[in-house]
Every structure is written in structure tokens, then in C-alpha cells.
Amino acid sequence: MTDGDLIVQDVRANYQERFGGNGVGFVPITSESAASRGSVKSTYSKNWKTQSYLNVKRPTSPFGVNGHVFFANDKSNPTWVQYEAGLNKYSTSLDNATLFYGRAAKTGKVNFIIGKDTIKKSLSPNNLVNTLKVSSGSLKAFKANFVQADSIPIYGFNFDNGSGVYVDNFSQRGNSGLPISMFNADVMRAFNNSLKYDLVILHYGTNVLNYGTKNYSWYERGMTKTVNKIKESFPGVSILIVSTADKSTKYDLEMKTDSAVVPLMKAQKHYALETHAGFVNLYTLMGGDGSMIKWVDETPAKANKDYTHFNQRGAKAIGNLLYGQLNKGYEEYKVLRQKRDAEGTKPKPVKRARPDSISVTKDSV
Structure with a gap:
């Protein structure tokens, strides 16, 4: 659903419009949706x-924060990656570009080509996660050539200007979310020391709707394990579960909501409650039963004819809906905090939020 930065880029833009920030955050070396x-x-x-x-x-070597690890196969041919700033409103420059790489026995080199200049730097892979700044300023584009670095695990580059809000997108086709439980918690904590996450959003489901089952207890157990691994890996982070969207399937020559959608959504609600995570019911947010049919049939259409995936127009609408839910919770939280501070009393225990609502419990989002 978030392939090509769909949905995420709109959530990110809304936050950066309000709270500042310029850049797309962490980007892997290679990607199916590049x-x-x-x-x-x-x-x-x-x-x-x-x-x-x-x-x-x-x-x-251990996977990076995006579930991948890359190696420069540079023995016979140059191994390189090149980035160029995008056209979105808050991503027109590559700010504070920083390379992330892992631990290895041998050192290596990387040559950064910025315009007509070449900056040669050494890779010192001494720690679980290491960083190397390309530049402290803003760039429009650069190329990184890796030299004698084939043994060094390379993870990707981070782009941000150090203030405001950043939303990384770790989309992965065919992912159910369950493989996250394999992450190395020590490596994730090392990433978090630099990237300092406040919130992890898990949006899965599309790839387990085709399993031919309506009993998702196995998925509930597996994703509970996944969420607990994230808690171990990113201490103190808030977690938000976004449910599956609606999906339509043909029954007796008529398109209807797939019979697995609601059972999966309920399983997602259960593991959100079980792990004390926030929950957004995207199925009901987009209109509930039969809503994907309406999104496909609208003029102009907001979803594709597979009755599963949103197009760019629909993804923007979903991004705005998600931001609206989060912002509503944040505004309600601020009112409660102001009331508490005015009374000068300790806050009363907060009842667990309804599973179809969001509670934001941090000043930073």
C-alpha cells in the first residue's frame, strides 16, 4: 500500500507543513519502488x-532498520548509488546526508561525487552501526562510489535538516509484517541512537488476505511477537497499528467486500489491544463495507481495478484521513494536558482508548 512512498509522503507532508522539517528520512540503497x-x-x-x-x-550481517543489508560487489565493476532531491514540497533538497553502515573486519572507502567535486572518505566499520556524513548542508544530488568495501554491510542514507518531523517509509512488497520479529534488537537500538524514533506505524494485511482463511489467530500471535520485538528494539517508542483497508472480491458475478477483511481487521484490533498499541481502523475510516468498490468507481477513481490498491489520488486521500485521525487525538490530548496543568493536580489514570480511536501521549509526534 505504501510502495513508491504512497500514503506515507502525504502523512509526512502534512506533519512538515505544521511542525517543520525538510526531507524524506531514511532511504535504502536499492528498492523495488525506486x-x-x-x-x-x-x-x-x-x-x-x-x-x-x-x-x-x-x-x-544483521539487517538494517529497513529489513535489508547491502554489499558492494566492487571487485570487477564500480558499485554506486545516486540520489536526487524530489519534487514534493518538503523534499526539494537532500539535507544533512548521512550514510549508515555496519560492522566488518576490513575497512573500505567511498567517494562522494557532488557536482564537479569528488570527496574521498574512509569507512571505519568498528561499531554495530556506523555513520558518515556526506555533507552538513543541503544538496540537490550526489553519487556515492564504494571502493574496496565489499565486506562492509551498507544500510542506506538518511536525509533531514535536524528539526521538525520526519516519517521514514520502509515499504516492502509481499510483507505480512511477521519477519520483523527476526530483527536484531541491539542493531535496532544502535539505529535508534541516531534516528531517535518517537512512533512506529505498522500497516499490513493486504498480503495475508489471500491465504484462504478467516481464522487469523495465528497472525494475531505472530504480530504480537512482532510488536513486542519492536518494543524491545526501540525502548519507549509508541506503536500504532493501521488495519487492512477494504478489498473487494467477485462473488456470484458481483463485487463485494472480501469475506476475510473483517476477520483480519478484528485480529489486528486484538493484537493492538494486547500490546497496548494505538489502532486506526482503516476499513471503517474509508467507508466500511463495499467502500473499495466506491473508491474504484468514483470519477476520477481513487483505487485500481484490482479492487485492492489505491492509486496516487486515493493514497493522498488515505494519507489525509490518517493524519486527520492522529491530529484529532493530539488536539484532544493538548486540551486534557492544559486542564491538568491548570488544576495543578496529578493526572488521573487514563482509561484504555477504544480500539477504533487514537490516543497521542507524547509532545513530539
Whole structure:
């Protein structure tokens, strides 16, 4: 659903419009959706070796925060990646570009090509997660050539100007969310020391709707394990579960909401409650039963003819709906806090929020 930065780029833009910030956050070295992503443009050589948490159980080096680890296969041909600022309102420059890489026995080098200049820097892979600044300022584009670095795990680059709100997008086609439980918590904590996450949003479901079942107890158990691994990996972080959207399937020549949608949504609500996470019921937010049919049939359409995925117009609408829910909770929280401060009393215990609502419990979002 978030492939090509869909939905996420609109949530990000709404937050940066209100609270400041410029940049798209963390971006991997290679990506299936790089060509279709407009918020940042990236191209790369074909000789990168990629290991993904979707198909590798024992990676050569631990997976990065986005579930991947990359190796520069630079023995015969140059291995490179190039980034260019996107066209979105708050991503027109690459600010404070920083490379993230892992631990290795051998050192390496990377040459950053910025315009006509070449800046040569060394890679010192001493820690679980290491960082290297390309530039402290703003860039429109740069290219990174890796030299004698084939043994060093490379994770990606982060772009932000140090203030405001940032929303990373770790989209992955075919992902149920369950593989996150394989993450190395020590490595994630090392990433968090630099990236300092406040909120982790999990939006899965599309890829488990086709399993031919309406009993999602197995998924509920697995995702409870996933959420608990995130809590271990990012201490103190808030977690938000966004349910599956509506999906339509043909029954007796008529398109109807797939019979697995509601059982899956209820399972997602259960593991959100079980793990004390926030929950957004995207199925009801977009209109509930039969809503995907309406989104496809609208003029202009907001979803594709597969009755599963949103197009760019629909993704923007979903992003705005999600931001609206989060912002509503934030505004309600501020009123409660002001009332508490005015009374000068300790806050009373807060009742658990209804599972179809959101409570925001931090000053920073």
C-alpha cells in the first residue's frame, strides 16, 4: 500500500507543513519502488548484493532498520548509488546526508561525487552501526562510489535538516509484517541512537488476505511477537497499528467486500489491544463495507481495478484521513494536558482508548 512512498509522503507532508522539517528520512540503497518514487529519486548500479528479511533467515550481517543489508560487489565493476532531491514540497533538497553502515573486519572507502567535486572518505566499520556524513548542508544530488568495501554491510542514507518531523517509509512488497520479529534488537537500538524514533506505524494485511482463511489467530500471535520485538528494539517508542483497508472480491458475478477483511481487521484490533498499541481502523475510516468498490468507481477513481490498491489520488486521500485521525487525538490530548496543568493536580489514570480511536501521549509526534 505504501510502495513508491504512497500514503506515507502525504502523512509526512502534512506533519512538515505544521511542525517543520525538510526531507524524506531514511532511504535504502536499492528498492523495488525506486523508479516510481517521486519524493526522492535514486538510481544504482546493478551489482549490489541485497539480502532481505523476506527471503533470508541468516544474513551475512544483521539487517538494517529497513529489513535489508547491502554489499558492494566492487571487485570487477564500480558499485554506486545516486540520489536526487524530489519534487514534493518538503523534499526539494537532500539535507544533512548521512550514510549508515555496519560492522566488518576490513575497512573500505567511498567517494562522494557532488557536482564537479569528488570527496574521498574512509569507512571505519568498528561499531554495530556506523555513520558518515556526506555533507552538513543541503544538496540537490550526489553519487556515492564504494571502493574496496565489499565486506562492509551498507544500510542506506538518511536525509533531514535536524528539526521538525520526519516519517521514514520502509515499504516492502509481499510483507505480512511477521519477519520483523527476526530483527536484531541491539542493531535496532544502535539505529535508534541516531534516528531517535518517537512512533512506529505498522500497516499490513493486504498480503495475508489471500491465504484462504478467516481464522487469523495465528497472525494475531505472530504480530504480537512482532510488536513486542519492536518494543524491545526501540525502548519507549509508541506503536500504532493501521488495519487492512477494504478489498473487494467477485462473488456470484458481483463485487463485494472480501469475506476475510473483517476477520483480519478484528485480529489486528486484538493484537493492538494486547500490546497496548494505538489502532486506526482503516476499513471503517474509508467507508466500511463495499467502500473499495466506491473508491474504484468514483470519477476520477481513487483505487485500481484490482479492487485492492489505491492509486496516487486515493493514497493522498488515505494519507489525509490518517493524519486527520492522529491530529484529532493530539488536539484532544493538548486540551486534557492544559486542564491538568491548570488544576495543578496529578493526572488521573487514563482509561484504555477504544480500539477504533487514537490516543497521542507524547509532545513530539
